Amino acid sequence: xxxxxxxxxxxxxxxxxxxxxxxxxxxxxxxxxxxxxxxxxxxxxxxxxxxxxxxxxxxxxxxxxxxxxxxxxxxxxxxxxxxxxxxxxxxxxxxxxxxxxxxxxxxxxxxxxxxxxxxxxxxxxxxxxxxxxxxxxxxxxxxxxxxxxxxxxxxxxxxxxxxxxxxxxxxxxxxxxxxxxxxxxxxxxxxxxxxxxxxxxxxxxxxxxxxxxxxxxxxxxxxxxxxxxxxxxxxxxxxxxxxxxxxxxxxxxxxxxxxxxxxxxxxxxxxxxxxxxxxxxxxxxxxxxxxxxxxxxxxxxxxxxxxxxxxxxxxxxxxxxxxxxxxxxxxxxxxx
Amino acid sequence: xxxxxxxxxxxxxxxxxxxxxxxxxxxxxxxxxxxxxxxxxxxxxxxxxxxxxxxxxxxxxxxxxxxxxxxxxxxxxxxxxxxxxxxxxxxxxxxxxxxxxxxxxxxxxxxxxxxxxxxxxxxxxxxxxxxxxxxxxxxxxxxxxxxxxxxxxxxxxxxxxxxxxxxxxxxxxxxxxxxxxxxxxxxxxxxxxxxxxxxxxxxxxxxxxxxxxxxxxxxxxxxxxxxxxxxxxxxxxxxxxxxxxxxxxxxxxxxxxxxxxx
Numbered sequence: 222x223x224x225x226x227x228x229x230x231x232x233x234x235x236x237x238x239x240x241x242x243x244x245x246x247x248x249x250x251x252x253x254x255x256x257x258x259x260x261x262x263x264x265x266x267x268x269x270x271x272x273x274x275x276x277x278x279x280x281x282x283x284x285x286x287x288x289x290x291x292x293x294x295x296x297x298x299x300x301x302x303x304x305x306x307x308x309x310x311x312x313x314x315x316x317x318x319x320x321x322x323x324x325x326x327x328x329x330x331x332x333x334x335x336x337x338x339x340x341x342x343x344x345x346x347x348x349x350x351x352x353x354x355x356x357x358x359x360x361x362x363x364x365x366x367x368x369x370x371x372x373x374x375x376x377x378x379x380x381x382x383x384x385x386x387x388x389x390x391x392x393x394x395x396x397x398x399x400x401x402x403x404x405x406x407x408x409x410x411x412x413x414x415x416x417x418x419x420x421x422x423x424x425x426x427x428x429x430x431x432x433x434x435x436x437x438x439x440x441x442x443x444x445x446x447x448x449x450x451x452x453x454x455x456x457x458x459x460x461x462x463x464x465x466x467x468x469x470x471x472x473x474x475x476x477x478x479x480x481x482x483x484x485x486x487x488x489x490x491x492x493x494x495x496x497x498x499x500x501x502x503x504x505x506x507x508x509x510x511x512x513x514x515x516x517x518x519x520x521x522x523x524x525x526x527x528x529x530x531x532x533x534x535x536x537x538x539x540x541x542x543x544x545x546x547x548x549x550x551x552x553x554x555x556x557x
Numbered sequence: 558x559x560x561x562x563x564x565x566x567x568x569x570x571x572x573x574x575x576x577x578x579x580x581x582x583x584x585x586x587x588x589x590x591x592x593x594x595x596x597x598x599x600x601x602x603x604x605x606x607x608x609x610x611x612x613x614x615x616x617x618x619x620x621x622x623x624x625x626x627x628x629x630x631x632x633x634x635x636x637x638x639x640x641x642x643x644x645x646x647x648x649x650x651x652x653x654x655x656x657x658x659x660x661x662x663x664x665x666x667x668x669x670x671x672x673x674x675x676x677x678x679x680x681x682x683x684x685x686x687x688x689x690x691x692x693x694x695x696x697x698x699x700x701x702x703x704x705x706x707x708x709x710x711x712x713x714x715x716x717x718x719x720x721x722x723x724x725x726x727x728x729x730x731x732x733x734x735x736x737x738x739x740x741x742x743x744x745x746x747x748x749x750x751x752x753x754x755x756x757x758x759x760x761x762x763x764x765x766x767x768x769x770x771x772x773x774x775x776x777x778x779x780x781x782x783x784x785x786x787x788x789x790x791x792x793x794x795x796x797x798x799x800x801x802x803x804x805x806x807x808x809x810x811x812x813x814x815x816x817x818x819x
Contacts, residue, residue, distance in 0.1 A: 309649045365612070437663050437670020443650050444660070447643070450612050452716065453636030453664035498650030501671050 227495050228502075231509045235291070238513050242287045242520045248278045255279070289413040289421065289477060290519040291512035294484055296425040296474035298511025301485030302492065302503055303432055303467035306443045307460055308368055311493065314486040315471040318375040318464070322382035323353025324475045325406050329389040332401045339412055342405065343420070343476045350472035353378050354464060365446040365456050407531030408479035410519050421477045428470035432463065432504060439463060439500040481515065482533045483540030488514050490544065563588045563752045564609070564720060569618035571601075571608055578604045579776045582618070586754060586769060588719075591746050593767035594756045596796055600773040602756035603644070606722045609754065611635045622720060636664045640713035644724040646705065651696040654689075654708050655680055661716040683711050687741065703734035710738070714745065721746070723755035727762060735759075739766050760797075761812050764788045772796045 244250045250258075254275050261268055268276050300315045308317070315321070327349025331342040361367060361374030386402075393399045432439070438459050441449040446456045471485065492507035518536050523529045564586040571579040579601045586592045594602040607613040609620055611627045620627040622638050630638075640661070652660075658680045663670040672680075684690040689707050692700065697708060706726060713721055726742060727735040743766055746753045757763045763770060770787050772780040773796070780792040793801050793813060800816035 306650075311649065434669060437660075437666060440652070440656075440660055441663060441670070444646070444648055444652075447607075447612055448646065450632060451610060451636065451639075451641040452661055453633040455632045493650065497656075498652055499656050 227506060228509075231506060231513065235509050235513050235516075238516050238520075239287060239291070242290070242516050243279065243283055245520055245524060246278075246283060247523075248275070250275050250279060250283075285415050285418045286410050286413045286519070286523075287516060288418050289410055290516040292418065292421050292425055293410075293474040293478045293481070294488070294511040294513070294515025295429065295508040296421070296470040296511070297481060297484040297515070298488035298492070298507040299429050299432060299504060300467045300471035300474070301489030301511075302500070302507045303439065303463050304485075305489050305493075306439045306500060307463050307467075308372070309443055309445065310368075311490055312486070313372075314489075315467060316379070316485075317372060318357045318468075319353030319378040319382060320350045320468055320471050320475065321480055322379040322386065324350035324472060325402075325480060326353075326382045326386045326389070328405045328476075328479070329386050329393070329402050332398050332405070333389050333393050337398075337401065339414070339417070343417065346476035347472045349382075350475060351468055353382055354468040358461070358464060362457070362460075365450065367446075367460075404531060405479045406533075408481040408533040408536075409522075409529070409531050410478050411523070411529060413477065417477045421473050424473035425470045428466045428473070429504075429508060431466040432470075435459070435462065436500040436504055439504075440498075443498065443500070478532070480533060481536055483536045483544075484511060484515055484518075487540040487544055490547065494547065561587045563623055564754065565621040566605075566609070567619050567621070569605075569608060569620060570616045571604060571613060572616050573604070577776060579608065579615075582776075582778055584771050584778065584781050586752055588752055589746070589750050590768040591743065591753045591755070591766060592769040592771065593763040594754065594771050594773060595760060595763045596773035596779075597798070599775075600796070601776040602773055603724050604776075605773070606641070606724055606754065606756060610639050610641050610722055633664045636716065636718065638718050639720045639722060640716040640718040642706075642709045642713045642721070642723040642726060644726075644728055645702075646709060648697060651698040653693070654684070654695055654697055654700070655693045657697050657708055658683065658712045658715050661712040665717075680711075680715055683714050686714075687711050702729040703731070703738070706730065706734075706738055707741075710741065710745070714749070719751060721751050721753045721755075723753065725756050725758060728758060735762065742766070760788075760793055764811055764813070 244252060244255055258272060258276055258279055304315050304318065305311050305313050324346040327345040327347070328342045331337065331345035335341045357371060357374045357378045360377065361371035363370050390399060390402055393402060438454050441452050441454045442459055442463065449456050449459070488511045489507055492503055492510050496502040496506045518539065519532055522532050522535050562585045566585065567583050569579055569582040570577065582605060594605060596602055604613060608615050611630070627635060659672040659676055662672060662676055666672055681690060681693060684693055687707055687710065689704065689711065692704060692708065697705065700708065723742065727738055730738060739762055742753060745751065764784065767784050770781065770784055771778055772787060772792055779796050780787040788811065790801050790803050801813050802816045803811055803813050805811055
């Protein structure tokens with residue numbers, strides 16, 4: 222029980238968070254109403270007139286948003302775990318390898334040059350995020366012991382994409398396009414529809430399943446390239462595989478919700494402190510904790526007294542001090 | 558190639574960038590032997606171990622392990638034949654000792670690389686065998702140098718490979734720990750009929766524990782053969798470039814010391 226305790230607690234927390242998020246908001250849905258709506262949907266019975274408004278709020282607005290928060294949070298957290306594992310650094314996040322700036326550039330292109338529809342922004346952000354990581358790999362890979370060169374390549378590619386993104390902001394229409402780019406880079410789940418949820422769910426499920434299948438190899442990669450080689454891992458192939466799955470899930474999460482800062486880094490770090498570095502435990506725990514973290518943050522964001530604010534503001538306000546606290550706690554332990 | 562030669566190195570060359578680090582290296586090791594690679598810093602000992610393990614790709618020659626050319630083997634196949642104990646291993650993420658040991662068996666676990674219940678029991682047996690079962694749940698990063706070395710040896714044994722490569726197994730250890738580790742290496746090599754190849758800095762350790770010695774200098778083999786045929790003052794003076802005196806203990810064992818100027 223002691224070993225599985227954190228898993229039981231986090232799953233219970235997820236269920237409670239989902240119930241809390243579904244019932245809370247500008248339009249309050251009572252717990253009994255929620256239960257009734259869920260039962261009616263499961264049994265296929267017709268709704269009464271008195272339930273039409275809460276049903277509309279629940280199924281068209283709140284449920285896709287809540288599910289998206291859980292899915293995207295899980296994706297970002299597992300992405301953080303994977304990149305920290307293969308880079309052997311607990312302070313690394315997928316943005317180190319260009320995912321974030323690639324996605325921002327992709328979204329900006331769609332906003333400035335294309336239809337500005339949610340689908341075009343999402344698709345463009347997704348593909349440019351992946352393109353950025355591919356570019357980083359092409360520049361930085363030099364066989365085994367490539368961590369440093371990959372990080373340097375990540376800085377180079379991120380800088381180029383950042384410059385290109387700034388140029389797009391400069392030429393963007395200041396009344397419509399510029400605010401759209403700015404809001405997208407601060408993240409938000411306010412425009413999430415069922416289509417977004419289904420697309421993200423499919424891609425993120427594939428990515429997380431891939432990572433889960435090869436979780437033992439991720440442990441060996443976390444020890445070091447030569448160690449992994451000595452114990453039978455083809456390090457280059459494994460690195461490509463994990464970068465591919467990691468990028469896929471983070472790009473899918475970011476393209477649907479914009480840039481959400483800190484979730485990847487902080488959730489991976491906290492999860493490792495709670496369940497240890499073994500990826501057989503770390504991946505599922507971070508997956509659920511990431512979902513809980515983003516869902517609760519999004520619930521705070523949409524219940525702000527003066528209206529909704531971009532989610533990255535809150536994740537940064539929670540994430541950065543929390544990491545600082547953990548760092549101070551760890552440093553104190555070392556001194557003792 | 559003789560029947561009981563388990564490791565054969567033939568005319569191996571290795572270049573690191575433009576510098577030739579190993580040149581025309583040829584020797585063989587028989588099953589059950591402890592072979593010591595001896596030589597000054599930068600002589601190519603560690604590079605040679607990494608070439609044997611396929612971590613570094615050789616430029617010329619071939620390395621044959623149990624009649625199979627290492628270059629034709631996948632990483633999984635090499636891991637089933639050869640286990641390596643690095644000189645020092647500092648890990649960023651603090652795995653427990655039992656987790657560290659279990660990871661070494663990942664080539665046997667299938668695609669997930671995750672241990673099953675039986676593997677836990679076997680890993681604990683190995684820890685008991687090395688008298689470090691009390692460390693099982695401790696974090697590897699919190700162990701002393703000697704304890705870490707024991708864990709790395711336990712891990713190599715759990716890998717169940719016939720050849721054990723050890724890179725300076727006693728370099729960070731105190732006097733007593735050096736003795737304990739070397740006695741352990743000799744014991745497990747004999748008991749499990751392994752073949753051990755290790756790099757060593759201390760000629761006395763090499764002279765005491767190795768059946769066969771390969772003496773390197775500047776990437777070339779200067780002397781090689783069974784311990785008694787090559788462990789002498791001339792060979793040691795030649796590879797280290799210094800005057801050396803040899804003495805005998807009360808039990809007749811040889812030891813060497815630098816010839817200090819008066």
